[in-house]
Amino acid sequence: MTSVFLPVRMGNHTLQNRLVMAPMTRSRAQFDGTPGQLASEYYAQRADLGLIVTEGTQPSDDGQGYLMTPGIYTDAHVAGWRAITSAVHARGGRLFIQLMHAGRMSHPDNTPHHRQGVAPSAIAPGTPMFTAKGMQDIPTPRALTTEEVRQTIADFRHAARRAIEAGADGVEIHGANAYLVHQFLAPSANTRTDEYGGSIENHARFAIEVATAIADDIGADRTAIRLSPGTTMWGIDEGAEGPDLYRYLVAELDKLGLAYLHLMHLGNEPLLADLRERWTQALILNRPGRAREQIGDDVASGLADLEAYGQMVLANPDFITRLKTDAPMNTADHNTFFGGSAQGYVDYPALTEAVSA
Incomplete structure (x- = not known):
């Protein structure tokens, strides 16, 4: 395990170790998408990891899927995130804001404009979603026009620029877990007949153009992407061509010189080896x-x-610290994952607190 405690170069950053905080939705933002008051403490507590990847953060009103998730496209959002990045940097940490457009994984009751969700095609995911009124079926989304697809790419670019204004070290594009970028990759969610659907190259086009637009704006060394090959959640089916799509996509993204590729690995070891070979x-x-x-x-x-x-x-x-000292780990409380305030958010005891209690 010693090797994970060694520094590593990532883009233009040298990280203090090779352990990363994965992005996790916590649903504790304010109603307008400004990060909650405790978010600075939450992230700063974990600043000794080599890199923090934040919870999914919407790049636009259309991008919101769940209740109380943060945004990064208004002045208020920037100010809220600046407090977080300052707290993390003060403790020597590095932080990338994950840009997450939920696409069809959305409900009008959860968004600021209360409009129908948008997606590559008008195909519902076939699953319910939590709203302020309780669990409701996700309605069929509206298919984006070709021009709206290009505007959505511009929304990602704008959000990335605002993330850098807020002091983030970079952004991670959420291209995984059945959200918008992933929806463009999957034939079950994308039956388009324009340049964003049909062939492997066209299915990959949206992800590549989002990454290119952001890298051109804030720098490739501050741009990253997360993918989850083989995911079948929420109506996603990548089909028989899925592995070949990822081989193509990763090779094309590698040409951009991005800071990193973040893979959620679900067990296809041969594909993982192929992607590792294609990523430099x-x-x-x-x-x-x-x-x-x-x-x-x-x-x-x-x-x-x-x-x-x-x-x-x-x-x-x-x-x-717990890893280095072989100390026992706290157990995560699933009941406090989403929503609420301090409990299950910033009150997990550190070793020193546990000893003194």
Whole structure:
């Protein structure tokens, strides 16, 4: 495990270790999308990880999917995020804001304009979503016109610029987990007949153009992307061509010189090896459910440059210290993952607190 505690170069940044806080939705923002008052403390508590990737943050009104998620496109949003980045930097940490457009994974009751969700095609995901009125079925989205697709790319670019204004070290494009970028990749969600649908190259076009637009604006060294090959959640089916699509997409993205590729790995080891071969920048690997005793294995083997962890970091603000000292980990409280205030957010005890209690 020792190798994960060594510094690593990522873009123009040198990170203090090779452990990453994975992005996790917490639904504690204000109604206007400004990060909540406790967010600075939450992220700063975890600043000893090599990199923090924030919760999914919408780039526009259309991009919001869930209740109480943060945005990064207004002056108020920028001010809220600036407090967070300042707190993290004061403790020596690095932070990338994840840009997440939910696409069809949205409900009108959850968005500021209360409009129908947008997506590559007018195909509902076939799943309910939590709203202020309780669980409701997600309605069929409206298919974006070709011009609206280009405007959505511009929205991503604008949000990335605002993230840098807020002091972020970079942005991670959320291209995984059945949200908008992923919807363009999957034939089950994208039946378009323009240049954004049909062939592998066309299905990948939106992701590539979003990454290119952001890299051109804020720099490739401050631009990254997260992908989840093989995901089948919420009506997503990448089809038989899925592995070949990712081989093509990763090779094309590699040409941009991005800061890193963040992969949520679901078990296709041959595909993972192919993607690793096609990617020449830093690679972050997130294996959901990975056991503590396996931490560091992918870095040690050379399969990844960094490893990302979610629930263990959520429940342990001193995650690095506990790993180094072989101390027991707090258990994450699933009941406090989404919404609420301090409980289950900033009140998980650190080792020093646990000893003195």
